[in-house]
Amino acid sequence: xxxxPGLTVRWSLRDAPVGTLDQLKTYVRDTSHDRFTGMDGxxxxxxxAREGAWFEGVYVFVDDASRAxxxxxxxxxxxxxxxxxxxxxxxxxxxxxxxxxIAEGAGGFxxxxxxx
Numbered sequence: 001x002x003x004x005p006g007l008t009v010r011w012s013l014r015d016a017p018v019g020t021l022d023q024l025k026t027y028v029r030d031t032s033h034d035r036f037t038g039m040d041g042x043x044x045x046x047x048x049a050r051e052g053a054w055f056e057g058v059y060v061f062v063d064d065a066s067r068a069x070x071x072x073x074x075x076x077x078x079x080x081x082x083x084x085x086x087x088x089x090x091x092x093x094x095x096x097x098x099x100x101x102i103a104e105g106a107g108g109f110x111x112x113x114x115x116x
Contacts, residue, residue, distance in 0.1 A: 003098045004043060005067035009074065010056035010093040011083055013049070021051050023086050025114065031082070033113035041066025055083065060099050067096060 013020060028047050036045045043060040061067040071094065074081070079090040 003100050005061045005064045006097040006099040007059040007061070007067055007071055008056060008093060008095045008097060009059075009078075009083075009091050010054050010095075011087045011089065012092045013052055013054055013087065015089075016052075016087050020087055021049055021055065024049065024055050024083065027082055027086060029114040037111070041070065055087065056093075057083075060102075071096060 024047075032047070036042060041062055043062050045060075046058045047056070048058060049055045059067070059070070061070065075094055078084060078094065081090075084090045
């Protein structure tokens with residue numbers, strides 16, 4: 001049975017200064033969203049967060065080679081990545097995964113750099 005290669009990159013926000021999540025949201029809206037929109041080899045990316053707990057990027061790639069190339073490139077610069085600079089530390093997790101299925105609900109899917 002087929003699946004798509006995925007990658008999760010997670011930073012801890014437990015020790016991050018107050019306002020860090022707001023800074024991350026601004027960075028995603030103003031910079032990061034554009035960087036990943038239309039990226040070769042990427043099917044989609046989502047940014048997720050829990051205030052005071054974590055911030056993460058979830059990536060789904062079109063094939064294993066695209067995931068491996070991105071993961072290798074990102075891992076080499078993870079400590080100085082924009083998210084790491086905003087948070088003040090590198091990611092606590094860079095983990096490949098398998099995306100088994102994706103469903104779109106009746107509300108539809110709307111790509112957007114920001115909700116709110």
